[in-house]
Amino acid sequence: MVHVTAAAANDSPLLSCQGVDKHFGALAAVRDLSFEVRPGESLGIGGPNGAGKTTLFDVISGLGSATSGTITFDGHAITRSSPDRICQLGIARTFQLNAAFDTLTARENTLIAAYYGHHNRVLPGLRFDRETARRADEAMAFVGLGDVAHDVVATLPVYYRKLLMIAGALATEPKLLLMDEPVGGLNPQEIDAVMALVVRLKERGLTVMLIEHVMRFLIQLSDRVLIMHHGEKIYEGSAQGLIADQTVVDVYLGEGSSRRLQHIMAKRSEA
Numbered sequence: 001m002v003h004v005t006a007a008a009a010n011d012s013p014l015l016s017c018q019g020v021d022k023h024f025g026a027l028a029a030v031r032d033l034s035f036e037v038r039p040g041e042s043l044g045i046g047g048p049n050g051a052g053k054t055t056l057f058d059v060i061s062g063l064g065s066a067t068s069g070t071i072t073f074d075g076h077a078i079t080r081s082s083p084d085r086i087c088q089l090g091i092a093r094t095f096q097l098n099a100a101f102d103t104l105t106a107r108e109n110t111l112i113a114a115y116y117g118h119h120n121r122v123l124p125g126l127r128f129d130r131e132t133a134r135r136a137d138e139a140m141a142f143v144g145l146g147d148v149a150h151d152v153v154a155t156l157p158v159y160y161r162k163l164l165m166i167a168g169a170l171a172t173e174p175k176l177l178l179m180d181e182p183v184g185g186l187n188p189q190e191i192d193a194v195m196a197l198v199v200r201l202k203e204r205g206l207t208v209m210l211i212e213h214v215m216r217f218l219i220q221l222s223d224r225v226l227i228m229h230h231g232e233k234i235y236e237g238s239a240q241g242l243i244a245d246q247t248v249v250d251v252y253l254g255e256g257s258s259r260r261l262q263h264i265m266a267k268r269s270e271a
């Protein structure tokens with residue numbers, strides 16, 4: 001069973017971003033962005049390519065420090081923290097592209113994530129301890145990778161590599177999981193399988209932020225949706241409100257996609 005680390009039991013936000021900017025020279029990839037995520041919530045982030053979505057994840061996870069603004073996670077100021085420190089505090093993430101050590105097995109990759117992502121290793125040991133192995137094996141079983149645990153990653157199809165990134169993130173026992181396009185490049189059946197996996201994670205109380213262009217995935221799994229454009233927030237609210245927001249329709253969805261999403265939302269309400 002995958003263990004979800006408990007966040008603060010009060011009504012305080014688990015993650016708070018206030019006035020966050022990220023500049024690359026004169027380019028503002030993220031501009032004055034403020035929002036909060038509460039424990040157990042799922043926040044979906046959408047927007048056109050180049051909107052700043054992945055840059056936002058990079059800033060939150062420490063891969064690129066914010067130019068200005070503040071980020072607080074579970075009571076800790078993490079605006080200038082390193083990626084390993086942020087992971088050990090309880091933020092894990094997956095990536096758009098399949099990030100793994102291709103010459104190692106799926107289990108070896110998950111063991112590495114479990115070992116270094118859970119707490120600080122000033123002096124790493126010569127072998128993985130029993131607790132690390134437990135977390136890695138439980139994470140792999142949870143996502144459905146038990147049968148390919150000893151397969152070399154380079155031989156795995158895209159779907160399994162997507163699951164492997166999720167397993168590695170879960171093996172750190174996070175409080176918040178950032179998922180960057182978790183179903184990009186997958187077929188409809190694989191998308192449905194990942195959707196079911198995220199539902200199971202939400203049922204266990206894990207807080208989730210996800211970026212996705214597959215809008216049926218985004219709106220069906222998100223308690224709230226945030227839409228970005230040119231680094232700025234142009235919408236934050238319910239999925240139902242999203243498809244009725246004319247600015248979002250004009251700059252991102254288009255009329256055709258908006259109508260299709262209205263149909264999905266109607267079927268969801270009837271279920």
